[in-house]
Amino acid sequence: MISIFHFQIQSDRNSYLKYRNIFCNMYCMxxxxxxxxxxxxxxxxxxxxxxxxAVYDYFxxxxxxxxxxxxxxxxxxxxxxxxxxxFKYTKIS
Numbered sequence: 001m002i003s004i005f006h007f008q009i010q011s012d013r014n015s016y017l018k019y020r021n022i023f024c025n026m027y028c029m030x031x032x033x034x035x036x037x038x039x040x041x042x043x044x045x046x047x048x049x050x051x052x053x054a055v056y057d058y059f060x061x062x063x064x065x066x067x068x069x070x071x072x073x074x075x076x077x078x079x080x081x082x083x084x085x086x087f088k089y090t091k092i093s
Contacts, residue, residue: 033076039066047092048079055092058083 031051038047039061046061046069065082072078 031075034079037069039063046083046087053093056089057092058087058089061087 033051035049035051035053037049039045040047041063044060044062046058046066048056048058050056061083069075069078069083
């Protein structure tokens with residue numbers, strides 16, 4: 001595994017190329033609600049780290065939703081309108 005900021009991806013080059021833009025958007029994203037997020041494509045788990053420090057895992061989130069979330073101007077609105085109503089989740093910390 002290669003650590004990029006707080007994100008980890010498989011060390012093969014194809015995985016890196018496929019997900020690097022998403023990881024960059026995660027790190028650079030300005031949001032008053034979401035501090036950062038991590039997506040685990042093998043398990044389709046989306047981990048959201050909120051500005052408050054709370055951490056939640058959302059289950060069975062497809063890659064297409066992650067791409068839209070990454071591109072959304074308002075991460076909080078997208079999270080509340082698209083992700084929370086559709087996907088089961090659990091609080092991690």
